[in-house]
Every structure is written in C-alpha cells, then in structure tokens.
Amino acid sequence: xxxxxxxxxxxxxxxxxxxxxxxxxxxxxxxxxxxxxxxxxxxxxxxxxxxxxxxxxxxxxxxxxxxxxxxxxxxxxxxxxxxxxxxxxxxxxxxxxxxxxxxxxxxxxxxxxxxxxxxxxxxxxxxxxxxxxxxxxxx
Amino acid sequence: xxxxxxxxxxxxxxxxxxxxxxxxxxxxxxxxxxxxxxxxxxxxxxxxxxxxxxxxxxxxxxxxxxxxxxxxxxxxxxxxxxxxxxxxxxxxxxxxxxxxxxxxxxxxxxxxxxxxxxxxxxxxxxxxxxxxxxxxxxx
Amino acid sequence: xxxxxxxxxxxxxxxxxxxxxxxxxxxxxxxxxxxxxxxxxxxxxxxxxxxxxxxxxxxxxxxxxxxxxxxxxxxxxxxxxxxxxxxxxxxxxxxxxxxxxxxxxxxxxxxxxxxxxxxxxxxxxxxxxxxxxxxxxxx
Numbered sequence: 001x002x003x004x005x006x007x008x009x010x011x012x013x014x015x016x017x018x019x020x021x022x023x024x025x026x027x028x029x030x031x032x033x034x035x036x037x038x039x040x041x042x043x044x045x046x047x048x049x050x051x052x053x054x055x056x057x058x059x060x061x062x063x064x065x066x067x068x069x070x071x072x073x074x075x076x077x078x079x080x081x082x083x084x085x086x087x088x089x090x091x092x093x094x095x096x097x098x099x100x101x102x103x104x105x106x107x108x109x110x111x112x113x114x115x116x117x118x119x120x121x122x123x124x125x126x127x128x129x130x131x132x133x134x135x136x137x138x139x
Numbered sequence: 140x141x142x143x144x145x146x147x148x149x150x151x152x153x154x155x156x157x158x159x160x161x162x163x164x165x166x167x168x169x170x171x172x173x174x175x176x177x178x179x180x181x182x183x184x185x186x187x188x189x190x191x192x193x194x195x196x197x198x199x200x201x202x203x204x205x206x207x208x209x210x211x212x213x214x215x216x217x218x219x220x221x222x223x224x225x226x227x228x229x230x231x232x233x234x235x236x237x238x239x240x241x242x243x244x245x246x247x248x249x250x251x252x253x254x255x256x257x258x259x260x261x262x263x264x265x266x267x268x269x270x271x272x273x274x275x276x277x278x
Numbered sequence: 279x280x281x282x283x284x285x286x287x288x289x290x291x292x293x294x295x296x297x298x299x300x301x302x303x304x305x306x307x308x309x310x311x312x313x314x315x316x317x318x319x320x321x322x323x324x325x326x327x328x329x330x331x332x333x334x335x336x337x338x339x340x341x342x343x344x345x346x347x348x349x350x351x352x353x354x355x356x357x358x359x360x361x362x363x364x365x366x367x368x369x370x371x372x373x374x375x376x377x378x379x380x381x382x383x384x385x386x387x388x389x390x391x392x393x394x395x396x397x398x399x400x401x402x403x404x405x406x407x408x409x410x411x412x413x414x415x416x417x
Contacts, residue, residue, distance in 0.1 A: 003279075005382060045330050053184040061218060067234075091341060099376070099379060100379050102178050104274040115184050133384070135315060175415075190377045195360075204355060241317050241319070241380050243283060
C-alpha cells in the first residue's frame with residue numbers, strides 16, 4: 001500500500017463551475033496506484049466540489065442558476081453582510097454541495113461514470129485561485 | 140492492510156429510494172476486514188446516495204416528496220430539456236444529495252447507526268439498472 | 279500503514295451547530311499518522327456534519343436560519359409527524375448536509391483551510407448526546 005498527495009490549484013473566473021476531471025486523472029496516474037482510492041478535498045468555504053454531468057453545457061448552466069436561486073444575493077434575512085452580497089450565498093451554496101469526495105481506483109483509473117465530470121463550483125463573484133488536496137492510496 | 144472492490148448493480152423501479160444496507164453489509168463481510176473503511180461510489184448523475192432513517196416508510200416518502208418539490212419538473216427556467224422533463228430535476232436532486240459516502244468498519248461491520256440505512260435515490264421516472272462501486276480497505 | 283479509530287461524543291444544546299475542530303485535531307495527533315486520511319462519520323439521521331466558516335458567528339447563524347427555512351416545521355405536506363414537529367425537518371436538513379467527510383492528513387495535521395471548522399449540526403430541538411466515529415489511516 002502506498003500513498004501520494006498533491007495540491008491542485010484551480011483558477012476560477014468568478015461564479016461558475018470549472019471542470020478538472022483531466023487534471024484529477026493525471027494525479028491518479030502519477031500516483032502509480034492500480035487499485036485503491038482517490039480523495040479530493042476543498043480547503044475553502046465559499047467554493048465547493050461537484051461530480052455531475054459534463055456532456056451538455058446547458059445542464060451545467062441550469063445547475064449554476066438553480067443554486068443561485070436557492071441562496072440568492074441580498075436576502076434581507078442575512079446578517080453576515082460585511083464581506084459583500086456574494087459572500088453569504090457562497091457559504092450556503094457550498095453547504096449543500098461537497099467539501100470532499102472519495103472515488104475508488106481500478107485498473108489505474110478513477111472509476112467515474114461515462115457522463116461524470118468533477119467540478120470546482122466557484123460561488124464568489126470575482127476570480128479566485130483555489131486549492132484542492134488530492135490524496136491517492138492503494139497498491 | 141488489504142483491499143476488496145466490488146460492483147453492485149441496483150435495479151430501480153423508477154423514482155424513489157431503494158435500500159441496499161444488507162447488500163453493503165454482505166460486501167464488507169466478504170472483504171474479511173475487521174478494522175478499516177468502506178467507500179460507496181455512485182457512477183451516475185441522475186441518481187444518488189443517501190444514508191437516512193430506514194424504520195418508517197412515511198419518513199422516506201416525505202424525503203422523496205420534498206426533493207421533488209425542491210427541484211420540480213417543468214420549471215420554465217430550465218434550458219436543458221432535450222432528455223425529458225425528469226432529466227434536469229434528476230441532476231439537481233443528485234447535486235444536493237451524495238455521490239460518495241465513506242463509513243468506518245469496526246469488528247468486521249460498517250459502523251452505521253441503529254436507525255441508519257443506505258439508499259440509492261433514483262431520480263429518473265423510469266426503471267434503471269444502476270452501478271455502484273464498493274471499496275473496502277483495512278486489516 | 280497504520281489505523282486508529284475513536285468514538286467522539288458531542289453534547290448538543292438543541293438546534294444549532296457545535297464546532298469540534300480542536301477535538302478532531304487531537305484525534306489525528308493521537309493517531310501518530312504523518313501522511314494519510316481522516317474520516318469523520320455521523321451515526322445519526324437527525325443531525326449531520328458540515329465543514330464551514332468558523333470565524334464569524336453571524337455566518338453560522340445565517341446558515342442555521344437558512345436550513346430552518348429550507349425545511350420548516352409544520353409543513354402540511356409532511357406525513358411523518360409522530361415523533362414531533364422537529365423530526366421530519368431534522369431528516370431533511372441532514373439529507374442536504376453531510377453524513378461523512380474525508381480529509382487528507384499532511385505533516386501530522388488534517389489539511390483544513392484557514393477559515394474552515396468542522397461542525398456537528400444538531401437539527402432536533404432538544405439537547406442530545408451524539409456519536410461520531412473518527413478513523414485515521416496512513417503512515
């Protein structure tokens with residue numbers, strides 16, 4: 001059993017989903033693990049992870065729009081407003097999506113389904129550099 | 140430390156939750172691991188995982204109904220409609236539930252709580268055969 | 279590769295988030311693992327896990343309030359009402375938050391971000407004693 005850990009920096013262009021499936025697959029290959037697990041961890045509270053359909057851009061846009069409606073900006077119930085109108089919605093949209101995902105590895109590849117891609121969902125309005133930690137373990 | 144990986148096929152009857160707790164427990168026993176982890180991974184984007192109360196069918200029905208209201212069919216905001224009225228709601232209901240779950244193993248059993256069951260939540264209207272990957276590691 | 283598993287009891291004071299970041303860090307240190315993973319598992323269906331901003335109490339209150347609005351008490355659609363008005367909302371708020379989280383360990387510490395804390399979200403109205411299982415693996 002061996003372990004391999006890497007940090008992945010994702011540059012976002014403001015609100016929206018950024019796919020990094022190919023970069024994740026490259027880390028798994030670099031780890032040299034045939035059978036095992038890959039863990040993806042997001043070190044932030046205003047962006048999050050999603051494994052979702054990556055074939056049709058319209059599905060992605062509908063998901064982004066739905067999350068925006070679920071936790072809108074300028075809700076008069078918010079009291080945490082000092083960091084801007086996009087801050088509290090970012091925490092809420094992160095809260096219902098993912099901070100960590102764990103994917104089995106088989107034959108040297110993450111066993112993601114045919115239509116699955118992995119995304120960083122940026123919830124802040126402005127561009128950010130986000131840090132993910134990828135951990136591969138197995139043999 | 141050893142590893143054991145299996146694919147589990149779940150036949151769904153259309154929209155609704157399908158419990159597979161007993162099948163998961165059987166995989167953990169087959170792995171012969173006393174202390175470790177079991178990872179459950181869903182390879183789809185229109186069904187998802189849930190660990191929830193398995194005692195009372197009324198709680199399950201209320202959960203199904205609440206997810207249906209949260210992401211209803213025929214929302215005029217959807218643009219991704221080519222795959223039918225149940226497709227975009229399926230992605231959205233998957234997005235707020237789980238793609239992967241990781242459960243510790245102790246004494247050769249997953250340490251699920253007394254009232255917890257693990258479910259595949261089918262979000263599409265029609266029956267499907269769904270594939271989960273179960274990975275057990277430990278010693 | 280070694281493993282270390284502990285049970286953590288969290289005493290809640292009724293509805294609200296209880297941070298246990300320091301207790302999680304202590305378990306990771308006790309495990310003596312430099313590089314690896316820590317898994318946190320919640321054995322209940324009416325409380326759940328969250329990794330979120332821990333700096334500003336107003337952000338936490340807004341998250342608690344938003345979850346309460348998302349799955350309110352006394353919704354006439356609920357049929358599972360025998361265990362009290364706070365029971366069905368507790369399952370629903372658990373369903374959109376987390377049952378398990380997996381965090382990489384590096385340099386003997388969980389790699390949580392600067393603003394991240396880990397919380398048990400108690401969704402029931404009354405105080406409870408909740409049980410989490412913490413599993414650390416690595417070398």
